[in-house]
Amino acid sequence: MINILSKYMSDFTLINEDEQRAISESLQIDEYKKGKCLLRQGELSAVKCYFVLKGCVRQFFIDESGKEVTSNFFTEEQAIPIINEQTQGDLSKYSLVCVEDCILVVGDIVSEKTMFDKYPQLETMIRKMMEINLGEMQEQFGEFINSSPEERYESVLRKRPQLIDRVPQHQLASYLGITPESLSRIKKRINKNKS
């Protein structure tokens, strides 16, 4: 499990093995059962971010009209940003719930600064991760804007094929911005064309 972290550190920084071990050991790593709610919309979060080592976390919110909207699914090697300079002190706009049993690195805001002071390379790593994340997000957004529901489903099918079996279909539908009924029909349409 820890070697996922080592991989990151090796890829993005020049941190040596001793320090890598020291860093890994100072990190808080917790396990959560499927269904566990990590954060509830409207509440204050003590956690600054999570990093998924194993499992799947769904981010969603209830909009003004009472509809549940899934805004993301976080899986292995993805960071879940919760608090930043701008949102600290704000009530959360999202809920986070484990869709599967999970193992997560838990980042709290107080230990962050201590760690960055001790291991400056760690901040570099996080910065690079953020830059990559942002780039991916932008690309995903550009693609989403441009595509129809059917194309969006096919895009997930290409880019995150495991997701389709790991999450309930009605949640996936809400992540695609469509109704469960439409997703059901889209799947039928695609299967028909393939056979």
Add this chain to the structure above:
Amino acid sequence: MINILSKYMSDFTLINEDEQRAISESLQIDEYKKGKCLLRQGELSAVKCYFVLKGCVRQFFIDESGKEVTSNFFTEEQAIPIINEQTQGDLSKYSLVCVEDCILVVGDIVSEKTMFDKYPQLETMIRKMMEINLGEMQEQFGEFINSSPEERYESVLRKRPQLIDRVPQHQLASYLGITPESLSRIKKRINKNKS
């Protein structure tokens, strides 16, 4: 112009005024005329990122079917990320063109490391900016997923009202993921309901 940068440094870091001035003076700041193409889809970029001090830059790409898709408009105080650890060496997926006369901070990849070594606080600032950017992007994405074309237009009307007068309507339409005809009708519908 420079005080936009000072504001950032004061907000996010403890950099003192002398260093702020030194940093500002080492930054490359360029002016570009309306219509200037900063980066062309399919070409290699020498620039790692821009930061908009004044003006508006449109990011877009031509998709497989030949359709032009606007994926973002960057205006004052927004960063335009171009290259990251993952995409360095890749041909650009986007084009960047000035929609107005622009004044931009130009960040190149070589000077970045030198600057970060000299001013570690600068890296902290950039990291925090990235975290905020990512948070905003996530929120925008969640909202986009959930909303109809009409709601998306109203959202831009609320959040970036200046944008509507600053950019051509057909480009705005493509940014909203709709046809120019639909945007025209949506505007008519909204004006009718207001009067």
Add this chain to the structure above:
DNA sequence: TAATCTCAGTGATTTGAATCAAGAATAACA
């Protein structure tokens, strides 16, 4: 000043997703 282009508005028609309304299939539970 006329001619050309590009962009915004309008109409008619098509199309695909939303909605409303039931059933079928699974999963959860007593």
Add this chain to the structure above:
DNA sequence: TGTTATTCTTGATTCAAATCACTGAGATTA
């Protein structure tokens, strides 16, 4: 194991955006 939830599928209808086709308004240029 049978009962109750939930989740998924399917059908009929509605509705809003896409598409196609055209007109008019500005801007640009010859």
